[in-house]
Amino acid sequence: MNYRQLAKALCDHRGIAEVGEYGEVVESGRAYPLLRLTVPGKRWLVITAGFHGEEPAGPLTLARHLPAIAAWARERQVGLSIFPCINPSGFEARTRYNASGEKPNNDFLRYETSPGTWKGELRFGEPFTRHALFHEGPKETRALRPVLDALPAPAAALDIHQDNWMVGRHTYAYVFGPRRAYLPLMRAAEAHARVAASCAVHDDVWTDGHGFVHYNDGSITDYYMRRGVPYTAALETTTATPLEACHRVNLVWIRGFIELAAGAQAPTVRARSSSGSGTS
Ligand SMILES: [Zn+2]
Numbered sequence: 247m248n249y250r251q252l253a254k255a256l257c258d259h260r261g262i263a264e265v266g267e268y269g270e271v272v273e274s275g276r277a278y279p280l281l282r283l284t285v286p287g288k289r290w291l292v293i294t295a296g297f298h299g300e301e302p303a304g305p306l307t308l309a310r311h312l313p314a315i316a317a318w319a320r321e322r323q324v325g326l327s328i329f330p331c332i333n334p335s336g337f338e339a340r341t342r343y344n345a346s347g348e349k350p351n352n353d354f355l356r357y358e359t360s361p362g363t364w365k366g367e368l369r370f371g372e373p374f375t376r377h378a379l380f381h382e383g384p385k386e387t388r389a390l391r392p393v394l395d396a397l398p399a400p401a402a403a404l405d406i407h408q409d410n411w412m413v414g415r416h417t418y419a420y421v422f423g424p425r426r427a428y429l430p431l432m433r434a435a436e437a438h439a440r441v442a443a444s445c446a447v448h449d450d451v452w453t454d455g456h457g458f459v460h461y462n463d464g465s466i467t468d469y470y471m472r473r474g475v476p477y478t479a480a481l482e483t484t485t486a487t488p489l490e491a492c493h494r495v496n497l498v499w500i501r502g503f504i505e506l507a508a509g510a511q512a513p514t515v516r517a518r519s520s521s522g523s524g525t526s
Contacts, residue, residue, distance in 0.1 A: 247306065249278060249331065249338045255309040256281055256330055262316045263326070269389035271334065273345035278334035280389055283308075285316045287325025290400035291507040293500065294329045294390075294466060297352040297407065299336020299343070303483060303492035304406030311497060318501050322508035327397065333386050342410075348384035352405075354391065354469035356380050357462070368462040377472055380464065394466075401510035402477040403470040404503045406496055408485045409447065415487040416442040417495050418457040420480040422471035425458055428479065431502040432457050438494040439487045447482075477506045 247255070257265050263283040271278050295304030308315070308330040319326045331337050335345040343349040356364040357374040368374060379395065382388070409416070417439040421428050432441055441457035453459050462468050470478040481499045483492045 247302075247309075249334045252305055252309055252331060252337065253279065253281060256283065256312070259283065259309075259312045259316075262313050263328070268329075268393045271344070271385050271389065273335035276335075278338075280332070280334070280386070281330055282393075283312065283326065283328040283330060285319050285326040285328075287319060288323045289507050289510065290325040290327055290398070290402075291319070291503055292327045292329075292394070292397070292400045292403040292470070293406065293503075294332060294404075295406040296331035296333055296337055297405070297466075298410075299333050299339060299341045300410050301342075301408030301485065302337060302340065303408050303485075303487075303489060304496060305331040305337060306489065307406070307493045307496040307500075311493065314497070315500055315504075318504050322504055324401075324504050324507045326504075327400070329390060332390055333384075344384055344386060346384075351384045351387050352465045353383045353387060354380055354466050355464040355472065357464070366464040370460065372462075379469070394469075399470070399473045399475055400507070401475070402503045402507035403467070403475050404478075404499060405466050405480040406499075407480055407482050408487075408492070409482045410485045412442060412445075412447065412484045413486065414484060415439050415491065416482075416484045417487070418442040418447065418453045418459065418482050419499070420459045420461055420463070420465070420467055420482075422460070422467065422479070423475075423477045425456065427477060427506055428458065428502075429456060431499050434498045434502075435495045438491040438498075439483055442482075442484075476510050477503065479503075 267279045269280040467480045
């Protein structure tokens with residue numbers, strides 16, 4: 247499926263969700279509309295997908311299963327703010343970055359670890375003095391950041407990815423917030439893909455025994471954690487996992503996050519940047 251077909255599939259859900267555009271990017275002389283889907287509700291879940299173009303399962307799950315997703319959300323009065331394909335030209339070519347090769351594209355925060363030294367990622371336990379919203383990067387990320395930052399902090403945020411390096415049919419997740427809340431989701435996902443427990447996923451970054459990673463990597467997940475969102479995760483399935491199984495895993499987590507959002511207290515403190523010290 248190319249981006250035009252994806253956009254059509256998403257727009258065909260008008261009536262189930264409000265379909266709008268939050269911007270447009272031009273790559274290789276072609277204009278790509280940046281789509282956003284909204285389902286109204288009382289407490290909000292933000293779902294993002296398609297930062298990395300070689301990870302198509304998230305956008306495809308959203309396009310194919312939006313009616314069921316919207317129905318689950320409406321049942322629980324959870325509003326959905328969905329950004330289904332953040333990097334359209336990458337999706338089109340199945341390349342990680344956009345057609346201009348701008349990277350990295352899931353880059354939202356910087357941490358000051360000593361006066362004047364700012365880093366995009368913290369090693370586990372690394373102290374820092376403050377964090378701030380990053381304002382540069384690829385055009386797609388620059389288009390998305392102010393839209394997200396203008397929204398009230400949601401009750402939950404789920405970012406859907408895939409892992410193009412790990413061999414085999416696996417799933418794992420970068421998470422912040424209480425891990426016990428995510429354990430049932432990982433158990434349910436295990437019916438469709440093996441949980442990548444206690445294994446390296448990135449340099450010296452490892453999953454724990456349940457397939458969870460705690461990593462302050464400056465990503466959108468980290469950004470939402472710093473904004474006080476109680477449930478925030480980046481879900482991974484390997485690209486070696488059959489697409490149908492990826493859909494099942496993605497739907498387990500989407501439904502789970504709708505339920506978590508329904509029960510969550512939305513954060514009352516806006517914590518986009520901080521002058522306080524902390525650790526990762
Ligand atoms: Zn990714």
